[in-house]
Amino acid sequence: MKREDAEKDFIREKFREYYAKEDVVLIPTDFERREFGFLLFDEGMLRHKGFKSPSELHKFLRDFTPSNVYYSCAYYENPEARMDEKGWLGADLIFDIDADHIPTPCKKNHDTWICPNCGFAGRGENPGKCPNCGSEKFETRIWACELCLEAAKAETLKLLDMLLEDFGFSEKEIAVFFSGHRGYHVHVEGSAVRGLDSVARKEIVDYVSGLGLDPSFHGLRQTRYGAARLIQGPNLDDEGWRGRIAKGVYDFVLTASEEDFLRVGLPRKTAKTLVENRGKILESWKDNGPWSIVKGVGLESWKKIVARGIYSQSAKIDTVVTTDIHRLIRLGGTLHGKTGMRKVLVDSLRVEEFDPLKEGIAFKKGFVKVFVAESPKLRVGDEYFGPFKSQTVELPTAAAMLLLCKGAAKVVKGHV
Ligand SMILES: [Zn+2]
């Protein structure tokens, strides 16, 4: 037996132990109307499965022990039929927030890539084209670090605020999950969303992404009083994107350095004026005063600052997931094959204090001795491990599973 098979068998055995426990899986609404899909350790993807009862699903998980478990956001007449014969009845509205889509500076410390064609390797996101041989295929190893997960959480909180405040969904209709890897899933259920087609879902995507917003339709305007020009903008207490634009601009003007202003495309003189007068500007805003309280910042400059404000207020979601009305998504309570952590429901009232690296842990008992080829410093639960390079260590099962699932470690015989 090859070493790789030994690791796979070890992981599968642990997964089997996990699924042997009752009630680990969260059963979705209208369970029997959902299509299920599985990534199996050996045989690839299996989909178009349907189950009559949760106990049937539990039995399947115990018998086949998949590496990843998915179900459809859609409801079907016949979940097991071919795609065009399933009879689509509607779908939940799903948002996927993944650190992949958020530019975090720590990726260059913990993510690695290698070109399998020539062996050229590097850190951070893969360059798209190998600088050495031009190949466009890469093997990557990405990690869910605390900072990446915090960034994903911040995007999730912005999304939740829009769903509750702007769309008017109730807390009951929204469920937030840690994905088990690098981000969060937000599920919206109910009659208001079920029948929406892809085009309607794209509208929602554009709204939360702040796409195509023209600030002149959201209160940014210039008026003339004889020779004097007055620039006005949206107010902090406005609803919807007006208020969000004002908040984004306020936060940026409050904290930006001269360099930050230059980076959004302002002339140096304007940038200097803003840094020197920000107190005066923001003071005026408190009484919904004009944006043109200081001279030397014109409408074009404000538009550039507004674009930056929109970017910071928008929620960075994986747009493809939301618009796909047949999408398979990871089932709550199941394990993520790349981490050995579980997709877990987050209490919507305490998203901010939720700790994914603690509450996502599925394997809480025991230790495993592993040889780690290479890994960055990791937190699992309350403990930090590594960085490791070519060393044998005994680790709590959850930390060992993470390294094994990432393909960064091998089990050392005689593990406890
Ligand atoms: Zn190459």
Ligand SMILES: [Zn+2]
């Ligand atoms: Zn990171």
